[in-house]
Amino acid sequence: MLNFELYNPTNLIFGKGQTEKLGQLVPKNSKILLAYGGGSIFKNGVYDQVKAALEGFEIVEFGGIEPNPRYETLMKAVTVIREQKLDFILAVGGGSVIDGVKFISAAVHFDGNPMEILHKRLLIKENAMPFGTVLTLPATGSEMNSGAVITINETQEKLSFGGSALFPKFSICDPTVIASLPKRQLQNGVVDAFTHVMEQYLTYPHDALLQDRIAxxxxxxxxxxxxxxxxxxxxxxxxxxxxxxxTMALNGLIQKGVPTDWATHMIGHELTALYEIDHARTLAIIGPNLYRVLFETKKEKLAQYGERIWKVTGETVEEKATQAIEKTVQFFHTMGMDTKISNYTLDYQKTADFIVDRFQERGWKAMGERQNITLEKVREIVEMSY
Amino acid sequence: MLNFELYNPTNLIFGKGQTEKLGQLVPKNSKILLAYGGGSIFKNGVYDQVKAALEGFEIVEFGGIEPNPRYETLMKAVTVIREQKLDFILAVGGGSVIDGVKFISAAVHFDGNPMEILHKRLLIKENAMPFGTVLTLPATGSEMNSGAVITINETQEKLSFGGSALFPKFSICDPTVIASLPKRQLQNGVVDAFTHVMEQYLTYPHDALLQDRIAxxxxxxxxxxxxxxxxxxxxxxxxxxxxxxxTMALNGLIQKGVPTDWATHMIGHELTALYEIDHARTLAIIGPNLYRVLFETKKEKLAQYGERIWKVTGETVEEKATQAIEKTVQFFHTMGMDTKISNYTLDYQKTADFIVDRFQERGWKAMGERQNITLEKVREIVEMSY
Structure with missing residues (x-):
């Protein structure tokens, strides 16, 4: 087991009707930026619940945070907070809104050009504006972790950052909100969470037995x-x-003490940046092909995964590992995922070039739990995904 | 799934050599009470590591916190802190030392007679003195939760209390410390943790699927x-x-959203208070007999547990549940536990009377996840354990 630190101070409030507690959770006399996305909260009743629970607070609303939240949009919220001297942010939405609010939280008091937070991948350990969340779309785990992914419109880059100051103070998770979600978003949520676990689990056999069991x-x-x-x-x-x-897939717990991969996400982010393919769907495209290309170094763990999750049987590790990949693809299909880039865009022929070039520009040479996913392997994975 | 709140701000620092970080974890300029137990930290090298890591801090030592820590002893530490105006406590030890420090932390600034904290089972939400821990004996999970159990010598009572202000600020868990532990303590640790999980798991079938999987x-x-x-x-x-x-067995995670029992602990505590039987051994005595007496209402979960953990097979729920209990007893025997009260004391004949009387005095009428473990059932369980 690798050495680790586990720190997660988010107060998670889970269950039916919990939004009522909002008024006790937001610090007294706060001046709140209420941040949300495309407006689904007006249709599903969450907006009304939130407003009722926050009666008496000063609230400024900021809507329009888009899926794959844009730096350019978020900087407008930063201006609103500064001009109106607000001191608390409430994110009401899914992972995009919450990720966006993490960036706003980090940028408000940032000394310098906030774009540096993304380009230098700064660790935000202090001076973040406190925020809470009301989750309306389960998927990313952002409600109980300190990381976020932001897209810069101008350069079409999707970049991650985080830090211990960026845990939500509280998060309200009421499962009844999913009743009104479109099927596509629910499918995405399941596959997103599934792949989050895989990134932290599907590496190589190690001696952290309990982490494997939880994953x-x-x-x-x-x-x-x-x-x-x-x-x-x-x-x-x-x-x-x-x-x-x-939430449990990405609140930090299962990655403690174990090697992690995350290359599926790194490649997948580029597909979203290039073609606006839903995040989860990029993971369903890339994941299985990454396991195929990295078969030799992942096969033991693939076999364990196959046996324990899919009850595959077989004579050899290779047989079991191969079946495990096929079961995963079938599961993604069952969850309504198309698993080829060409299902989403006709203009895919240069995708591998684009992605490899972009990784090269950033100075990335290799990724994955063994740092053996070289740019050549990335090319192979992406081309296999056409 | 029941509604729940998950809040656990302890910074857990896990792994080889982590004690070195102590100097960065204790707030600067702290005046520290260094609390420990019977002195094993002088033999296993932990004392030296702690002192080296805390060079430059003002430290007052307080040793002699006993297993099943005594109110009377802890109040002496409270006096030392008050007299010497200390402002941070470092618990170096196992669950008893850490539990003891939680009481000290709650009592120092308590307005009134600190014994009320125990008798009224007060929830300590503020005004606790901050403390950290260096764990030397894994078992109780006290390093990452906010509860404690204290014994009052005068009345031979073992009472629990807790509250959100009683999470350690940090806990250092270096697994190498267990190399020097006596076999008996290791055996106790395994059975203690095992029973902690059972208290939160072995109730009745419910729909919190993930919690069951983690347990x-x-x-x-x-x-x-x-x-x-x-x-x-x-x-x-x-x-x-x-x-x-x-740690994971009792850091609060697996109890979220599910019914819990804890009657094995409540009865077991009395055996320790009466006969000084090791805490874990009281659990090994009581647990299986409690499952036998409550067989009708626990059998479905016993069968699930038997199938998933012990791979028992059988025609009926009853068969599988019965085998699950037997497997549990065998496991406790493998772990070196004697599972009858008469293995520990010859003077056991009135134990059931004592315990039932004491529960009656406290006004307790029933316990367990269904509140169906009446005092009559308690008597039956204890007598079955003779």
Whole structure:
């Protein structure tokens, strides 16, 4: 087991009707920026619940944070906060809104050009504006971690950053919100959470036994409830297990003490930046092909995953590992994912060139848990995904 | 899934050599009470590591916190802190020292008679003195939770209390410390952690699927490494998995959203108070008999536990549940536990009377996840344990 530090001070408030507690969670006399996305909170009743719970607080609203939140949009919110001297941010939305609010939180008091936070991938350990969240779309785990991914419109870059000052003070997770979500978003959420676990689990065999068991527990739960929850989002049992699995997949716990990969995300982010393919769908495209290209160094863990999650049997590690990849692709198809780039854009022929060039520009040479996913391997993975 | 709140701000620092970081973790210019137990930290090198890491800090030492820490002893530490105007406490020890320090932390600024904290089971939400821990004995999870159990010598009562102000600010968990522990303490640690999970898991079937999977992951890991770690405590792989399982068993995570029992602990505490039987051993005595007496209402979960952890097979729920209990007893025997009260004291004949009387005095009528463990059932469980 690798040495690790586990620190997660977010107060997570989970369950039916918990939004009512908002008024006790926001610090007294706060002047709040209420940040949200495209306006679904007006249709699903969450906006009304939030406003009712915050009666008496001074609130300035800032809507329009887009999926894959844009630096340019978020800087407008920073200006609003500075001009109106606000001192608390409430993110009401999914991972994009929460990620966006993390950037706003870091940028408001940042001494310098806030774009440096992204380009230099600065660790934000202090001077962040406090914020809380009301989660409306389970998927990214952003409600209980300190990381975020922001897109710069001008350069079409999707970049990540974070730091211990960027944990939400609180997050309200009411599983009933998923009842009104479009099927596509629910499918995305399941696959997103599933791949988050895989990035932290599907590496090589190590001696952190309990971490593997917990990761497998999340995968198993997602496999068990994923296909049903998208059909029956009003079923509270399914909704609650879905929401809790998404949070647990990326609240930091399962990565403690183990090697992690994250190359599927790094490549996937570029597909979103280039073609606006939904984040989760880029993961469903890249993940299985990454396992194929890295088969030799991932096959032991693939076999363990196959046996424990998919109950595959076989004579050899290779057989079991191969079946495990096929089961994963089938699962993604069951979850409504197209798993080829050409399903999303006709203009895909130069995708590998674009991505490899961009990684080269950033000085990236290799990635993955063994740092053996070279740019040549990246090219192979992307071309296999056409 | 039941509604829940998850809040755990302890900064857990896990791994080999982490004690070196102590100097950066304790707030600058702190005047520290260094609290410890019977002096094993002088033999295993931890005292020297701690002192080296805290060079430059003002330190007052307070040793002699006993297993099942005594109110009377802890109040002496409170006096030392008040007289010498100390402002930080460092617990160096196992669960008893850490539990003791939680009481000291709560009592120092308490307005009134600190015994009320125990008798009224007060929730300590503020005004606690900050403290950190260096864990030397994995078992209780006290290093990452906000609860404690204290014994009042005068009345032979063992009482629990806690509150959100009683999370350690940090806890250093270095698995190499277990190399020098007596076998008996390692055995106790495994059974203690195992029973902690059972209290939060072995209730009735519910729809919190992921919580069950995580609980089962901890049980599985303890079953896998328990018998080996007591024989090979210098094996880092075993030690690390043992230590991490103990923390995860009682850091609050697996109890979120599910019913919990805790009656094994409530009865077990009395056996320790009456006969000074090691805490873990009281759990090994009571647990299986509690499952037998409550068989009808616990059998479904017993069967699930039996199938998933012990791979029992059988025609009926009853068969599988019965085998699950037997497997548990066998496991406790493998871990060196005697599982009858008469193995520990010859003077056991009135134990059930004592315990039932004491529960009655406190006004307790029933316990357990269904509140169906009446005092009559308690009597039956204890008598079955003679």
């Amino acid at each position: 497998e527990g999340i995968l198993q739960t997602l496999v068990e409830i994923g296909p049903d929850v998208v059909e029956n989002p009003t079923d509270y049992k399914l909704a609650a297990n879905f929401m809790w699995s998404c | 089962e992951g901890i049980l599985q890991t303890l079953v896998e490494i328990g018998p080996d770690v007591v024989e090979n405590p210098t094996d880092y792989k075993l030690a690390a998995n043992f230590m991490w399982s103990c």
